[in-house]
Amino acid sequence: MCAAMMASNASDPKGYVASLRGWQGTCVKKLRAIASGAAVTEETIKWGHLVYTSNGPAFLIRAESKRVLFGFWRGQRLREIEPRLKASGRYEMATLELQEGDVIGPAVIRRLVKEAVALNKTLGDPRLAAK
Numbered sequence: 001m002c003a004a005m006m007a008s009n010a011s012d013p014k015g016y017v018a019s020l021r022g023w024q025g026t027c028v029k030k031l032r033a034i035a036s037g038a039a040v041t042e043e044t045i046k047w048g049h050l051v052y053t054s055n056g057p058a059f060l061i062r063a064e065s066k067r068v069l070f071g072f073w074r075g076q077r078l079r080e081i082e083p084r085l086k087a088s089g090r091y092e093m094a095t096l097e098l099q100e101g102d103v104i105g106p107a108v109i110r111r112l113v114k115e116a117v118a119l120n121k122t123l124g125d126p127r128l129a130a131k
Contacts, residue, residue, distance in 0.1 A: 034110060069096070069097055072093070073093055
């Protein structure tokens with residue numbers, strides 16, 4: 001069974017992370033540990049993956065069979081910090097696609113998370129701003 005299928009059945013963040021194997025599990029654990037120490041957010045499971053909120057959704061971590069996505073609701077504004085962020089969807093979304101062997105440094109993770117939370121504090125919930 002692929003990582004995404006295993007994780008999608010989890011009802012809580014700990015269960016989601018515990019269900020992951022291989023490099024995806026290692027990657028998600030690293031992202032989660034660094035992100036949780038970078039800013040105050042609420043961690044939940046929504047849409048089958050980890051979602052972090054602070055005055056609305058700020059960022060997500062999603063394991064799939066061949067990649068891990070590190071996404072930001074206002075990620076298009078964060079491309080100076082991480083140029084690999086690719087625009088996708090509504091709400092100024094952008095995601096970083098990590099595949100086995102890809103690296104993202106702890107300082108970059110912290111900067112992305114801090115800025116995502118700061119943007120929500122300044123601009124409000126991205127879902128409401130998009131209406």
